Amino acid sequence: MFIEKDLVAASATPLVLGILAEGESYGYAIIKRVNELSQGRMQWTDGMLYPLLHRLERAGHVSATWCVADNGRRRKQYAITDAGREVLTERTAQWTVVADALQQVWQSTQLPPAATPGWSR
Amino acid sequence: MTLDAPLESRIAGWRSYIAGRRVISPSDIDEMEDHLREQISDLISVGLNADEAFLVAVGRMGGLDEISREFAQEHSDRLWKQLVLTGDTGGESGTSRRPGELAVVLACALGAGLAVRAGVEWLTESALVRNAALLVLPFLTLYFAWKRDMRPGRIAALALPFAAAAVVLNVFPFEPGGVTEIIAAIHTPVALWFAVGAAYVAGDWRSHRRRMDFVRFTGEWAVYLALLALGGGVLMGLTAGAFGALGIDLEPFFEQWIVPFAPAGAIVVAAWLVEAKQQVVENIAPVLTRVFTPITIVMLVALFVAVLASRSVVDVDRDLLILMDLILVLVLGLLLYSISARDPHAAPNVFDLLQVVLIAAALAVDLLMLTAMASRIAEFGFTANKVTALGLNLVLMVNLVWAARLGVSFLRGRAGFAAVERWQTRYLPVYCGWAVLAVVAIPPLFRFV
Numbered sequence: 001m002f003i004e005k006d007l008v009a010a011s012a013t014p015l016v017l018g019i020l021a022e023g024e025s026y027g028y029a030i031i032k033r034v035n036e037l038s039q040g041r042m043q044w045t046d047g048m049l050y051p052l053l054h055r056l057e058r059a060g061h062v063s064a065t066w067c068v069a070d071n072g073r074r075r076k077q078y079a080i081t082d083a084g085r086e087v088l089t090e091r092t093a094q095w096t097v098v099a100d101a102l103q104q105v106w107q108s109t110q111l112p113p114a115a116t117p118g119w120s121r
Numbered sequence: 122m123t124l125d126a127p128l129e130s131r132i133a134g135w136r137s138y139i140a141g142r143r144v145i146s147p148s149d150i151d152e153m154e155d156h157l158r159e160q161i162s163d164l165i166s167v168g169l170n171a172d173e174a175f176l177v178a179v180g181r182m183g184g185l186d187e188i189s190r191e192f193a194q195e196h197s198d199r200l201w202k203q204l205v206l207t208g209d210t211g212g213e214s215g216t217s218r219r220p221g222e223l224a225v226v227l228a229c230a231l232g233a234g235l236a237v238r239a240g241v242e243w244l245t246e247s248a249l250v251r252n253a254a255l256l257v258l259p260f261l262t263l264y265f266a267w268k269r270d271m272r273p274g275r276i277a278a279l280a281l282p283f284a285a286a287a288v289v290l291n292v293f294p295f296e297p298g299g300v301t302e303i304i305a306a307i308h309t310p311v312a313l314w315f316a317v318g319a320a321y322v323a324g325d326w327r328s329h330r331r332r333m334d335f336v337r338f339t340g341e342w343a344v345y346l347a348l349l350a351l352g353g354g355v356l357m358g359l360t361a362g363a364f365g366a367l368g369i370d371l372e373p374f375f376e377q378w379i380v381p382f383a384p385a386g387a388i389v390v391a392a393w394l395v396e397a398k399q400q401v402v403e404n405i406a407p408v409l410t411r412v413f414t415p416i417t418i419v420m421l422v423a424l425f426v427a428v429l430a431s432r433s434v435v436d437v438d439r440d441l442l443i444l445m446d447l448i449l450v451l452v453l454g455l456l457l458y459s460i461s462a463r464d465p466h467a468a469p470n471v472f473d474l475l476q477v478v479l480i481a482a483a484l485a486v487d488l489l490m491l492t493a494m495a496s497r498i499a500e501f502g503f504t505a506n507k508v509t510a511l512g513l514n515l516v517l518m519v520n521l522v523w524a525a526r527l528g529v530s531f532l533r534g535r536a537g538f539a540a541v542e543r544w545q546t547r548y549l550p551v552y553c554g555w556a557v558l559a560v561v562a563i564p565p566l567f568r569f570v
Contacts, residue, residue, distance in 0.1 A: 027152060028159040045183030046160070050152060051191035058195075069155070076152045 001041050008044065012052055014091040020062055020080040021088055026069075027053065027076070053078055061087050128171045132157065135179060142189040149192065157182060222393075225267055230389040233260040234382035241381050247297045251290050254310035257385045258317055259283050261392055265320035268396065275324045282316040289561055294569050300505045301564035312556035314339070315549075332546040337461040338395055340406060340454070345391035353383055410459035414475050417455060421448070421482035428489050442510035445490050449517040452483040456524060460542055469532045477528040480521050487518060505567040509559055516555045520548050 019025060019033045030053075031046055056062045061084035069075040080088070132154065139150050157178050164174035182188070236256040240249045262283075266276045286309055295302040321338060322331035357379065364371045456476060491514070498507065527544055530536040 026155075028156040031156075045187070046156060046181045047153065047183040047188035048191055050149060051188070051195045054149075054192075055195050071158075073155050073158070074151055075155050076148075 003042060008042070011095075012044070013056070014088060014095060016049075016052065016056065017061060017080060017084055017088040017091070020078055021085065024077050024079040026078060030078075056084070060084075125171060128161070128175060131175050132161075139185065142185065142192075144189050144193040153182065222268070222397075226264060226389060226393040229260040229264045230386035232263075233257045233385035233389055236260070237381040237385045238378070241377070245297070247295070247302060248291070251295070251302060251306045251309070252287070253306070254313050255283060255287055255290070257388055258310065258313045260385075261389050262317050262320045264389060264392065265317065265323075269320065269323035271320065271323055278324075279316060279320055282313060286313060286560070293564055295564065296570050299570045301567050301569050304505060304509050305560045305564055308556040308559035312553060312560060315553040315556075329543055329546040332549055333461055333542060336457050336545070336549070337406070338392075340458040340461060341395045342391050344405060344409070345394045346387060349387045349391055350384075353387065357383075406458060406462040410455055410462065411472060414455055414459070414472070414479055417452065418475065418479050418482055421452075421479070421486050424448075425482065425486050425489060428486070428493065441490065441494070442507065442514070445487055446510055446513045446517065449483060449487060449514065449521065452479060453517055453520065456480065456521075457545055460545055463538070467538075469534070469538075473528065473532055477525055477532060480525040480528065484518065484521055484525065487514065505563055505570070508566075509563060512555065512559070516551060520545075520551070 015034060015037075016030060019030050019037075022033075025033070027046075027049055031044060031049060034042055034044060053062065053064070057064050057078070060081060062078045063081050064076050064078050066074055067077050135157070136150060136154055139145055139153070140147070145153075160178040160181065161171075161174045164177055165171065169177065233256065237253070240252060240256050244252065259280075262279055266279060271279075290305060290309065293305070295305070318332075318335045318339075319326050321335050322328065325331050357375065361371050361375065456479070459472075459476065498511070523544060524541070527536060527541045531538060531541050
């Protein structure tokens with residue numbers, strides 16, 4: 001489904017940090033994980049992930065190392081740092097508040113059912 | 122997993138396409154290529170054929186424009202870093218680098234510096250001032266001739282204007298320190314700049330598009346030169362201060378080596394910087410014109426009011442005439458620079474209106490000044506200075522009047538922007554002609570005093 005650009009951008013950082021909190025990973029695997037988590041409903045433009053990862057790296061939220069993958073190619077692995085975990089905790093709290101508020105307002109107003117599935121995982 | 126040969130070549134093609142964007146570094150491309158390959162093999166494993174898989178994978182990667190914009194935002198420093206990297210990427214349209222470019226640039230800069238240094242050593246001061254352009258600009262021309270890979274016959278033709286200028290400047294019996302000598306010294310670089318232009322456009326000077334490229338280059342070159350001069354000045358001041366504190370006087374060294382070398386080298390290096398990284402300044406050019414156009418309008422309106430309010434008949438001061446010329450040159454520079462930086466397909470906007478206002482204000486001030494001076498000019502007769510100043514005024518005024526007319530019809534939607542652009546590129550030879558006239562005709566007319 002189509003999700004507004006701003007919403008994708010806002011959720012991208014906590015999502016990537018969250019995936020990296022599960023363990024070290026690399027670009028393509030992160031994209032695959034996003035698809036898995038959203039059951040393919042959240043489509044990212046793959047190329048956009050890399051500038052985001054580099055931004056997180058510069059901010060010190062993730063660290064990156066080049067290593068050699070099974071297929072013999074060079075691969076850049078990303079891991080979350082302690083600072084990144086702190087940011088993730090903070091973001092999680094923020095998103096919980098937002099999601100909570102949205103949930104309540106949707107329960108009190110009668111919305112057509114089609115409007116919510118993006119959130120109802 | 123290994124992929125088959127046609128697919129490998131398509132990936133290589135994709136890679137070189139991405140490499141054209143200099144904000145995306147080779148290691149970033151490695152990272153993305155790894156991604157692309159995995160995506161392709163996953164798609165193949167679910168049943169797509171190689172071509173389909175490649176297309177889908179590239180599609181998911183997203184539009185190159187968008188991605189490179191994101192990279193540029195995150196890595197804006199790279200735009201500057203690219204300035205000193207040589208021969209790693211290339212392939213961008215029109216700006217492809219030739220191997221060994223840095224060496225050629227440095228050789229040309231060094232040559233220009235040595236020529237000026239030799240001039241300082243062997244020429245009298247007035248001869249040095251007259252010949253300054255002849256000592257530096259041939260090296261810049263040479264750089265472009267090499268860069269554009271011009272044929273030897275054409276390079277020889279480029280030498281003609283320099284040879285002619287050398288003969289004229291040194292055979293004419295100028296009175297040392299006289300007015301006509303200064304006029305010739307000022308106009309020689311302008312005339313010879315068109316020889317540099319001929320090399321810049323690789324001899325294709327009939328093409329209006331190439332002429333516009335050269336206008337753009339000139340503006341950007343001026344910006345780079347100013348930046349280099351600023352940085353160089355600060356550095357020299359600091360060095361002199363630090364050595365002064367140690368009790369070492371650097372002035373003789375500065376006078377002998379830095380003063381001849383630095384400006385000559387900077388002229389060549391600035392040209393190379395424009396060539397090496399066009400996009401950086403392409404972003405600055407529109408900003409500069411947008412900032413300075415409104416400010417200049419305010420300045421002109423204030424000047425107009427001041428002249429009206431003082432109500433005195435202005436003396437025919439040659440300084441005033443020259444000042445008016447400089448104002449017109451500034452206005453024309455703003456106009457040319459913004460025309461060269463503008464997207465020719467965009468519809469007229471507020472800024473185009475501002476530009477017409479700018480021209481109108483400049484013309485109004487100019488006319489007011491000229492009428493105020495008219496009686497005095499007739500009274501005192503003509504000197505070399507006045508003729509030159511008035512002639513230049515005429516040359517600039519004709520251009521601006523017509524530019525204003527075209528600007529108005531563009532604003533009203535009666536003419537395309539191409540007409541505005543074409544008028545300016547068509548007018549360029551007039552400046553060259555006027556500069557040549559000022560060097561060749563005015564000194565003999567006024568007996569070289």
